[in-house]
Amino acid sequence: MKLGGRMWWTLLSGPRRRRGGPLSRAFGSQQPHSHPTGESSATELVRRWTEIFEKRGIPEAQESSEYIVAHVLGAKTFQSLKPVCRTKPLTPQQLHDIHELCSLRLQRMPVQYILGDWDFRGLNLKMTPPVFIPRPETEELVEWVLEEVAQRPHVAGTQGGPLILEVGCGSGAVSLSLLNELPESQVIAVDKEEAAIRLTRDNARRLRLQDRIRVIPLDVTSEGSWTPLLPWAPLDLVVSNPPYVFYQDMEQLAPEILRYEDPVALDGGEEGMDVICSILTLAPRILKDCGIFLEVDPRHPELVGSWLQSWPNPSLRLVALRQDLCGRPRFLHVQKSRPYV
Numbered sequence: 568m569k570l571g572g573r574m575w576w577t578l579l580s581g582p583r584r585r586r587g588g589p590l591s592r593a594f595g596s597q598q599p600h601s602h603p604t605g606e607s608s609a610t611e612l613v614r615r616w617t618e619i620f621e622k623r624g625i626p627e628a629q630e631s632s633e634y635i636v637a638h639v640l641g642a643k644t645f646q647s648l649k650p651v652c653r654t655k656p657l658t659p660q661q662l663h664d665i666h667e668l669c670s671l672r673l674q675r676m677p678v679q680y681i682l683g684d685w686d687f688r689g690l691n692l693k694m695t696p697p698v699f700i701p702r703p704e705t706e707e708l709v710e711w712v713l714e715e716v717a718q719r720p721h722v723a724g725t726q727g728g729p730l731i732l733e734v735g736c737g738s739g740a741v742s743l744s745l746l747n748e749l750p751e752s753q754v755i756a757v758d759k760e761e762a763a764i765r766l767t768r769d770n771a772r773r774l775r776l777q778d779r780i781r782v783i784p785l786d787v788t789s790e791g792s793w794t795p796l797l798p799w800a801p802l803d804l805v806v807s808n809p810p811y812v813f814y815q816d817m818e819q820l821a822p823e824i825l826r827y828e829d830p831v832a833l834d835g836g837e838e839g840m841d842v843i844c845s846i847l848t849l850a851p852r853i854l855k856d857c858g859i860f861l862e863v864d865p866r867h868p869e870l871v872g873s874w875l876q877s878w879p880n881p882s883l884r885l886v887a888l889r890q891d892l893c894g895r896p897r898f899l900h901v902q903k904s905r906p907y908v
């Protein structure tokens with residue numbers, strides 16, 4: 568499935584059917600590069616690699632081959648290539664590059680890592696394994712935060728815009744989109760993984776948003792970890808797409824995820840709540856009234872509701888729930904009922 572010309576590849580799409588065999592079979596005799604003539608066109612290469620991907624059970628076979636061929640030809644999408652570029656013979660170098668990249672796809676490397684960049688809410692972000700690849704549904708989480716900020720003109724930090732904390736910034740997709748779409752805002756982005764910290768900083772510099780973001784290495788589940796954030800309090804809101812996969816569901820994830828993405832970005836513990844609970848426990852100390860926006864598993868609204876009810880500190884309420892494009896309850900707004908003191 569595609570959305571806006573980009574691959575529609577969600578975390579919760581579940582296990583994918585796996586055909587084909589072990590990786591060693593990925594380099595079979597029927598590969599397009601065995602054509603040494605250099606006479607193959609882009610269209611022909613897409614057709615042949617699509618066929619190979621389909622035979623080997625590679626998900627999104629056509630999209631994968633189109634993105635790779637387009638990338639080697641210097642375009643973002645196959646559809647954006649001029650007709651003449653699609654039909655003229657490719658050079659031996661282009662054929663070689665396509666073969667190399669398609670071979671990575673046969674090993675189930677996600678297209679986003681193969682290309683090295685990906686778009687999120689119109690921002691082009693560098694992607695490097697094993698940092699979590701932003702998913703399309705997370706664009707909806709950002710949208711919700713933007714709507715909320717628009718409805719609360721009083722939400723403003725010292726610079727005139729909201730001061731936002733993102734927990735688990737990964738590539739920086741959420742933080743940088745918010746900075747981009749809220750020109751007065753400032754963001755503190757934290758992540759426990761050094762690779763994520765580096766990539767968020769790198770993406771911030773590439774997008775010239777580095778002056779409004781502080782990227783801090785921090786494990787929100789460790790004792791006293793929020794102390795470095797206290798000088799920033801009070802913050803206007805907290806946003807997070809935390810690791811929320813139930814531990815027992817981890818092995819069901821697609822090979823693309825299991826082989827290439829950092830399990831720390833996905834594994835939320837027994838009920839997927841480990842990082843969620845840390846956020847809910849600690850955020851009230853540094854938050855004003857606007858609240859916490861979370862992306863979660865469809866089972867979490869109920870679990871979070873019960874957790875909040877059983878929690879001795881009644882200052883947080885689950886005030887709203889939103890569904891993703893597939894109609895699953897996936898986004899939570901938890902609000903502070905008492906003002907920051």
Ligand SMILES: C[S@@+](CC[C@H](N)C(=O)[O-])C[C@H]1O[C@@H](n2cnc3c(N)ncnc32)[C@H](O)[C@@H]1O
Binds near residue numbers: 734738739789808832
């Ligand atoms: C699902 S990814 C989300 C990344 C990014 N926000 C996005 O939506 O694309 C979760 C992120 O949380 C980070 N993370 C996991 N456990 C953490 C913890 N205890 N403290 C801080 N960050 C954590 C992971 O390293 C990962 O980058």
